[in-house]
Amino acid sequence: MLRNWTQRVTLTDIIVWALGILILIGVIWGSIVTLNTGKYSTSTWIDLTITGLALGGVYALIALGYTLVYGILRMINFAHSEVFMSGPFTATFAAQALIALGWWNTYPILSLVIVMLVSAAVSASIAILLERIAYRPLRHAPRLVPLITAIGASFFLQYTFRGLYGSGLKPFPDMEIFSGFWLIGTVRIFKTQAVAILGAFIMMLVLYTIVQRTKIGKAMRSVSEDKEVAALMGINVDRVITTTFALGGISAGIAGILYLLLFPVAHFFMGFFPGLKAFTAAVLGGIGNVPGAFLGAMVLGLLESVGPSLFLDGLGIPAPNQLKDAIAFTILVFILIFRPSGLLGERLTQAKA
Amino acid sequence: METNTSFSWKEFVKAGLLGGAVAVLLSLVGMVAAFSGRYIVSGVFTMGQVLFIAPILLSTYAALRRNRQLTNSNLFMAGLLSGLVGSAILALLVLIGSMVNLRAMLINASPELYGILTFGRGTGLGIVILLGLGLLIGAAAAGFLLLPDRIRHALTQAIIWVLLIGLLRDLIVTVSFRWGPLSSIVRQLFAVSGLTIIGALILFLLVGGVSYWRWGRPKRDAAESFNQQRPAARWLTIGITGLILLFLPLILGTFFSEILDNVSMYILMGLGLNIVVGFAGLLDLGYVAFFAIGAYTIGILTSPELGIATMSWWEALPFALLASFLAGFVLGLPVLKMRGDYLAIVTLGFGEIVRLLVLSDWLRPWLGGSQGIQRIAQPSIGPLVLNTQQELYYLFLIGLGLVAFIAWRLKDSRLGRSWMALREDEDVAMAMGINHVSTKLLAFATGALFSGLAGAIFAAKLTSVYPHSMNFLVSINVLSLIIIGGMGSIPGVFIGALVLIAAPDLLREFAEFRYLVYGALLVVMMLTRPEGLWPEKRRQLELHEEEPAVVPAAD
Amino acid sequence: MFKRSYALLALLVIAGMALAACGPAASAFECTDALGCVTVGPGEPIHLAYAMVISGADETLGVDSRNGVEVAISQKGQVLGHDIQLTGEDEGCSAEGGQAAGTKLAADPTIVAVFGTSCSSAARVAVPLLSQAGFAIISASNTAPDLTEAGNENNHPGYLRTAHNDEIQGAAAAQFAFEELGVTQAATIHDGSLYAEKLQEVFATTFEEMGGTITTTEAVDPNGTDFKGALTSIAATEPEFIYMPIFVNAGSLITRQAKEVPGLEEVRLMGADGMFSPDLVEGAGDAVEGLFLSSPDLASFGPEYQSTFLPKYEEMFGTEPISVFHAHGYDAANMVFAAIEQVAVQDPDGTLHIPRQALRDALYATKDFKGLTGNLTCTPTGDCADPKIAVYESHPGQFPPDRIWP
Known part of the structure; x- marks a missing residue:
C-alpha cells in the first residue's frame, strides 16, 4: 500500500525516529554500565535468560489462542484469558482427587494426562459457548462491539468462577517427576522450565501444522481470507469458527496446566494479567501469526526477566524489577515504530509475494 | 410437528433446560443464597426466590411466545413441559447435593441453598414442591401469554x-x-x-x-423524539433538564451527589475518549494515563507533602490541562502509523507505563510512590472551599457543560469532519487532502485534555491520589460506556455513563456480584443493541445499510 | 415516562399519609448524647454496616474480614433481643472507592457502627465521612500508622482498629531478625501496596537503627508470577535475610522461587501477618520450610480458633478462610456487641436507644477483651490490637506454624 507521505521524510518521522534512537541509546547505555559494574556473573545472566524463556513459554501458550482466533475473525478475544483460567482452575480439583486416589505420584504421566484432559475439556467448552453466545450474533457488527462483549464476557466468567469455586487460592500439587533440575555445566535448568519451553514449542508446531497442513486448517485459512467467498466455496463457516475456538480453548487448557507446573497457585484472577501479557506478545510477534506469537512471547519473557537488571540496575534506579512491564512496553513501542505490524507481520497464512 | 395443532416438544424441553441451567448457575455462584434474606415483599417472597424462578419463567415465556400459533391447550401443555423440565434441573441439583458433598468443589452448594430451593421442607417433600412450582411456572407463563395485550x-x-x-x-x-x-x-x-x-x-x-x-398511546423513542423536536422545543427541553440538574444535589443529598459526581467524571472522560475512538476511530486502551497525568499534576503542584509547590487548585489547573494535552501529543507521535490492534496495545502499554512510573520507588520523591499524594488543595471560590460532594458537583457540571459544548461544536467543525473521514477510510481521507498527522494528533490531544480535566477534579474531590486508582479498569469502563451509549454520539456518552456507572452504584445489594452483573449487562446490551443506546445518526444509517448486504453463513 | 412517575409519586404520598396516621407513638426516652442516639424499634434489627473491598483483585482481603464479622453475628444471634442486620458497600481498596462507600453509608442514620475499611488508602478518605456521621468505625485490616497517630490529620474520632499498626509489627520483625537471629545484612521486598511498603520501611528504619544494614529494597508486582528477576537482583547484594511483608499469592510464589535462585538457597525469609494463612502453606509447598511469619500471639487462645471459629467459618462459607484478617473482623464485631450491650438503653417495649458518643467511648475504653487475636486493649487513638507480636516458623503442610519467639 503506497502512501505518498512515506516517500518523503517528514518532521514527524524524524521525531519518531529520534524517539526510537533515544530508547536504543538508553538501553545500550544502561546495559554497558550494568555490565561494567560486574554485579552479576555470567551464570546469573544465563539463569535469567532461561527464566525469561520459560516465562515466554507460558505467554506463548496463551498467545497462541489469541492469535488463532484473531487470525480467523480479526477480533481480539479479550475473554481468552478467562478461557485460560477456567480449565486449570477446575483441574486443581481433579488433581486433588488423583492425590486422594494415590495416583498422583505413582502414575504421574497418566495423572498429568487426566488433568490436562479435564482442563482442556473445560476450557474448550467455555470457548465454544463464548463464541456461540457472545460473538456469533455480532459477526457483522462494527469491530468494537465484539470487543466490548468480550470484555463483558471476561468479567462475567471471572466472577462466575469466583462464585463457583470461591476466591481463595487453590494450590496445584507438586509433581515429583518435575521437581529438581538438570545441571549442564554450571547452568541449572529446572525441569518445570524445560517443560514450559518445550511445551510451548510443541504446541506452536502442532497448531502451525494444523493450520498449514490439514483440511480444517485450509478451511480456517480461507475463512480468514474472506468469509463470504469461503461460504460460497461450500465451507461451513460456523463450523470452522467453532473449531478454531475449540482449538484455542484446548491449547489454553493445556497451557494452564503447564502454567500451574511452573506457578502452582490457581485462583479466579489468574488469567487476567498473563492474558494481557500474552495479548501483548501476540501483537509483538504480529497478531494472527502463529510462529509470530511464539517469537513475540519469548521476546517479551526475556525482556521482563533480563530487562530490569540489564538496562536499569547500572543506572542506579532503585527497585528496577518494579518497572519490568514499563521496560517491556517501551521496547514494544520501539519495535512497533520500526516494524508497525509486529516482528513477523500479521498473517495466519504464509506471506504471499 | 407436521401439523399446526401439535407442537415441537423439543423446543420446550430446550427452553426448560436453558431456564433451569441459568437458575442452577445463579444458585451455584451464590446469588440465590445471598439474596435469600432480602425480601421484595416482606414476609412473602425474597429476591433469592425471584432469582431462581425468573429464569425458568422467562425462558418458558419466550419459547411460548415464539409459538403463539399453537392452540390454547397445546400452549398450556408446552408451558407445563418447559416449566417442569426447568424445575427438574433444580431438583436434580438438590438431589445430587443431598447425596454427594458438592461443596468440596462448589463452595456455594450449601445446605442453606438446598433449604432455600426446597422451601425448607427437606429433600423429599421439597423436590415435590419444587416440581409443582415448575408446573405452576409453566402454567403461569402460558396463562400470561393468553391474557389480552x-x-x-x-x-x-x-x-x-x-x-x-x-x-x-x-x-x-x-x-x-x-x-x-x-x-x-x-x-x-x-x-x-x-x-x-x-x-x-x-x-x-x-x-x-x-x-x-x-395503553395504546403512541410510544416514542426518547432519542428520536428529542431529535424530532423543533429547535425552540429542543432548547426548552435542554433548559428544563439544566434546571433539574442544577437542583438535583439539593433534593437528593450527599449519597446521590456522590453518584452524580462519579457519573460526571466518567462522562467527562467519555466525551474525551469519544473524540479519539468515536470520532477519529483510534482505539485507545490506555486512556487512564491522561487522567492520571491530570490528577498527579494537581497533586504535585498543590500538595505541601512533596514540597515541590503549593499552588492553589485554580493555579495548578492550567498546568494539569497543559500536561495532559502534551501527553496526548507525545503518545500520538509514535502511533501515527499504527492501525487497529497495534494502536490498542501500544496505548494500553502507555497507560501501564504511566501507572508503573507513579507507583515506582524510583520516582517516589517526586510522585509519592505507593503511598500516593495526600493533602491536595481543593478549589475555592472566594472564601468558599468546594469540598463537599454537592459543591464539587457544580464544578463537575461547569466542566461538563464546557466540554460537552466543545465536543458538540467540534463534531460538525472542519476538524470533526476530518476525524470522521479518517475513521471511515484513512487512505481516501489523505487523498482528499486531509493532513492525517495533525488531525490524529489533535484527536489524541483533545481527548487527553478532557481526561486531564476529569483527573484534576478527581484529585480535588479525593484530596489525594494513589497509583492504584489509575488502573486498566478505568480505561475499560470508559471505553465500554461510550460503546454502550453509541459510538461517536455525544448524548450516548451521557446515557452510557448513567447505565454503567450509576446503575451499579445504586444496586448496593449487588456489590459483591457487581462485576458479574456488569459483565452480563455488557454482553446482553451489545447483543440486543449493537449500535448503542443512543446511536449517532450517521453510524446508525451505516449499520442498517450494511445489513441487507450481509451474506448469511452457509449451514 | 416522566408524567407517569410523577403521578405515581403523588399517589404514593397520599397513600403513605393515610398509613402514617397509624404509626407508633413517641417513646419516653430522651437522648442527651452529644452525637445523638440510634433508636431501634421493637422487632427491628440493629443495623451494622461494612465498608470493605469485596470485588476486584483485592477482594479476598475484604470478603474474608466480612466473613469473620458474619461468623460473629451468627454466633451471637441477638444483641439485647434484637437481630443484627449487616449491610455494606464495596470500598474497592482505593481512595475513590472509599469515598463512594463512605458517602453512601454516612447518609444512612440507622447505622450504628461500620466495620472497615479494608485498605488504608480507602480509610483516609472514608473515615472522616463516617466519623462525621457519628458512627463508630472499626477496621479489621488497616495498618497504616497515620490513622491512629495522635494529632495526625488522618486520625478521626470514632475510629478504631483490631489490626496491627505497622509501627509495632515492623519493629518487632526487625528486633527478631537482629537480636534473635543475629543477622546484620537484610534485604526487603514490597509489592507497591501501602501495607507492604510501610511495613518494610519501618523494618528497614528499625533494623538500621539497631546497627544492621539494608542491602537493597526490591518491589514486585502483586499480580506477577515470575519473581526471579527481583530475587536475582537481591541475591547479588548477598543478604542473610529477606523481609517481605506482602500477601499470600505473590508471597507463596516468591517463597518457592527463592529456593531456586543461586545464592538465596540458605537465606531466611520472613513475611508478616498478610501471609499468615493456610493458603500460603499449600501454595508454597515444601519451600515453606523455615519461613518466618510475624503475627499476633496466638498462644493464649489458639484452641478456640481451631475448635469453634474455623468449623463455623467453613460451615457458613464452604471454604477455609481465604485471607488473613477474618479473626480481626470477628473480634471487631464482638467488641461492638459488647459496647452496645454496655451503653444501650432499653424501653419496656423492647425499643433500644444507642447513644453514639457513649458507644464510641465504650469502645475506646475496651480493656483486656479476650479475642481471637489476643487480649485487646484500645489506646485513646484507637489501636486495639494486642501489642504482643510473635514470630512463627513454618513447616510444610502445617498450619498454624510453630511459635518460636518471643
Whole structure:
C-alpha cells in the first residue's frame, strides 16, 4: 500500500525516529554500565535468560489462542484469558482427587494426562459457548462491539468462577517427576522450565501444522481470507469458527496446566494479567501469526526477566524489577515504530509475494 | 410437528433446560443464597426466590411466545413441559447435593441453598414442591401469554416496579431521610427488608392501573423524539433538564451527589475518549494515563507533602490541562502509523507505563510512590472551599457543560469532519487532502485534555491520589460506556455513563456480584443493541445499510 | 415516562399519609448524647454496616474480614433481643472507592457502627465521612500508622482498629531478625501496596537503627508470577535475610522461587501477618520450610480458633478462610456487641436507644477483651490490637506454624 507521505521524510518521522534512537541509546547505555559494574556473573545472566524463556513459554501458550482466533475473525478475544483460567482452575480439583486416589505420584504421566484432559475439556467448552453466545450474533457488527462483549464476557466468567469455586487460592500439587533440575555445566535448568519451553514449542508446531497442513486448517485459512467467498466455496463457516475456538480453548487448557507446573497457585484472577501479557506478545510477534506469537512471547519473557537488571540496575534506579512491564512496553513501542505490524507481520497464512 | 395443532416438544424441553441451567448457575455462584434474606415483599417472597424462578419463567415465556400459533391447550401443555423440565434441573441439583458433598468443589452448594430451593421442607417433600412450582411456572407463563395485550402489559409493568422498588428499598429509605415529613410516609410503605404487603399492593395496583389506563398511546423513542423536536422545543427541553440538574444535589443529598459526581467524571472522560475512538476511530486502551497525568499534576503542584509547590487548585489547573494535552501529543507521535490492534496495545502499554512510573520507588520523591499524594488543595471560590460532594458537583457540571459544548461544536467543525473521514477510510481521507498527522494528533490531544480535566477534579474531590486508582479498569469502563451509549454520539456518552456507572452504584445489594452483573449487562446490551443506546445518526444509517448486504453463513 | 412517575409519586404520598396516621407513638426516652442516639424499634434489627473491598483483585482481603464479622453475628444471634442486620458497600481498596462507600453509608442514620475499611488508602478518605456521621468505625485490616497517630490529620474520632499498626509489627520483625537471629545484612521486598511498603520501611528504619544494614529494597508486582528477576537482583547484594511483608499469592510464589535462585538457597525469609494463612502453606509447598511469619500471639487462645471459629467459618462459607484478617473482623464485631450491650438503653417495649458518643467511648475504653487475636486493649487513638507480636516458623503442610519467639 503506497502512501505518498512515506516517500518523503517528514518532521514527524524524524521525531519518531529520534524517539526510537533515544530508547536504543538508553538501553545500550544502561546495559554497558550494568555490565561494567560486574554485579552479576555470567551464570546469573544465563539463569535469567532461561527464566525469561520459560516465562515466554507460558505467554506463548496463551498467545497462541489469541492469535488463532484473531487470525480467523480479526477480533481480539479479550475473554481468552478467562478461557485460560477456567480449565486449570477446575483441574486443581481433579488433581486433588488423583492425590486422594494415590495416583498422583505413582502414575504421574497418566495423572498429568487426566488433568490436562479435564482442563482442556473445560476450557474448550467455555470457548465454544463464548463464541456461540457472545460473538456469533455480532459477526457483522462494527469491530468494537465484539470487543466490548468480550470484555463483558471476561468479567462475567471471572466472577462466575469466583462464585463457583470461591476466591481463595487453590494450590496445584507438586509433581515429583518435575521437581529438581538438570545441571549442564554450571547452568541449572529446572525441569518445570524445560517443560514450559518445550511445551510451548510443541504446541506452536502442532497448531502451525494444523493450520498449514490439514483440511480444517485450509478451511480456517480461507475463512480468514474472506468469509463470504469461503461460504460460497461450500465451507461451513460456523463450523470452522467453532473449531478454531475449540482449538484455542484446548491449547489454553493445556497451557494452564503447564502454567500451574511452573506457578502452582490457581485462583479466579489468574488469567487476567498473563492474558494481557500474552495479548501483548501476540501483537509483538504480529497478531494472527502463529510462529509470530511464539517469537513475540519469548521476546517479551526475556525482556521482563533480563530487562530490569540489564538496562536499569547500572543506572542506579532503585527497585528496577518494579518497572519490568514499563521496560517491556517501551521496547514494544520501539519495535512497533520500526516494524508497525509486529516482528513477523500479521498473517495466519504464509506471506504471499 | 407436521401439523399446526401439535407442537415441537423439543423446543420446550430446550427452553426448560436453558431456564433451569441459568437458575442452577445463579444458585451455584451464590446469588440465590445471598439474596435469600432480602425480601421484595416482606414476609412473602425474597429476591433469592425471584432469582431462581425468573429464569425458568422467562425462558418458558419466550419459547411460548415464539409459538403463539399453537392452540390454547397445546400452549398450556408446552408451558407445563418447559416449566417442569426447568424445575427438574433444580431438583436434580438438590438431589445430587443431598447425596454427594458438592461443596468440596462448589463452595456455594450449601445446605442453606438446598433449604432455600426446597422451601425448607427437606429433600423429599421439597423436590415435590419444587416440581409443582415448575408446573405452576409453566402454567403461569402460558396463562400470561393468553391474557389480552393490555392487561398483560399492565401486569408486566406492575411486577417490574414492585420488584425494582422492593429491591431499592434501602436506597429509597436512606434518601427519604432528607425529605422531612415525607420521610415517615415513605417509610410506612417499607418493612425492614423490602416492601410491606400493603405497600406492595398499593404500588402494584397503582402502576398496573396507570399503565392499563395509558395503553395504546403512541410510544416514542426518547432519542428520536428529542431529535424530532423543533429547535425552540429542543432548547426548552435542554433548559428544563439544566434546571433539574442544577437542583438535583439539593433534593437528593450527599449519597446521590456522590453518584452524580462519579457519573460526571466518567462522562467527562467519555466525551474525551469519544473524540479519539468515536470520532477519529483510534482505539485507545490506555486512556487512564491522561487522567492520571491530570490528577498527579494537581497533586504535585498543590500538595505541601512533596514540597515541590503549593499552588492553589485554580493555579495548578492550567498546568494539569497543559500536561495532559502534551501527553496526548507525545503518545500520538509514535502511533501515527499504527492501525487497529497495534494502536490498542501500544496505548494500553502507555497507560501501564504511566501507572508503573507513579507507583515506582524510583520516582517516589517526586510522585509519592505507593503511598500516593495526600493533602491536595481543593478549589475555592472566594472564601468558599468546594469540598463537599454537592459543591464539587457544580464544578463537575461547569466542566461538563464546557466540554460537552466543545465536543458538540467540534463534531460538525472542519476538524470533526476530518476525524470522521479518517475513521471511515484513512487512505481516501489523505487523498482528499486531509493532513492525517495533525488531525490524529489533535484527536489524541483533545481527548487527553478532557481526561486531564476529569483527573484534576478527581484529585480535588479525593484530596489525594494513589497509583492504584489509575488502573486498566478505568480505561475499560470508559471505553465500554461510550460503546454502550453509541459510538461517536455525544448524548450516548451521557446515557452510557448513567447505565454503567450509576446503575451499579445504586444496586448496593449487588456489590459483591457487581462485576458479574456488569459483565452480563455488557454482553446482553451489545447483543440486543449493537449500535448503542443512543446511536449517532450517521453510524446508525451505516449499520442498517450494511445489513441487507450481509451474506448469511452457509449451514 | 416522566408524567407517569410523577403521578405515581403523588399517589404514593397520599397513600403513605393515610398509613402514617397509624404509626407508633413517641417513646419516653430522651437522648442527651452529644452525637445523638440510634433508636431501634421493637422487632427491628440493629443495623451494622461494612465498608470493605469485596470485588476486584483485592477482594479476598475484604470478603474474608466480612466473613469473620458474619461468623460473629451468627454466633451471637441477638444483641439485647434484637437481630443484627449487616449491610455494606464495596470500598474497592482505593481512595475513590472509599469515598463512594463512605458517602453512601454516612447518609444512612440507622447505622450504628461500620466495620472497615479494608485498605488504608480507602480509610483516609472514608473515615472522616463516617466519623462525621457519628458512627463508630472499626477496621479489621488497616495498618497504616497515620490513622491512629495522635494529632495526625488522618486520625478521626470514632475510629478504631483490631489490626496491627505497622509501627509495632515492623519493629518487632526487625528486633527478631537482629537480636534473635543475629543477622546484620537484610534485604526487603514490597509489592507497591501501602501495607507492604510501610511495613518494610519501618523494618528497614528499625533494623538500621539497631546497627544492621539494608542491602537493597526490591518491589514486585502483586499480580506477577515470575519473581526471579527481583530475587536475582537481591541475591547479588548477598543478604542473610529477606523481609517481605506482602500477601499470600505473590508471597507463596516468591517463597518457592527463592529456593531456586543461586545464592538465596540458605537465606531466611520472613513475611508478616498478610501471609499468615493456610493458603500460603499449600501454595508454597515444601519451600515453606523455615519461613518466618510475624503475627499476633496466638498462644493464649489458639484452641478456640481451631475448635469453634474455623468449623463455623467453613460451615457458613464452604471454604477455609481465604485471607488473613477474618479473626480481626470477628473480634471487631464482638467488641461492638459488647459496647452496645454496655451503653444501650432499653424501653419496656423492647425499643433500644444507642447513644453514639457513649458507644464510641465504650469502645475506646475496651480493656483486656479476650479475642481471637489476643487480649485487646484500645489506646485513646484507637489501636486495639494486642501489642504482643510473635514470630512463627513454618513447616510444610502445617498450619498454624510453630511459635518460636518471643
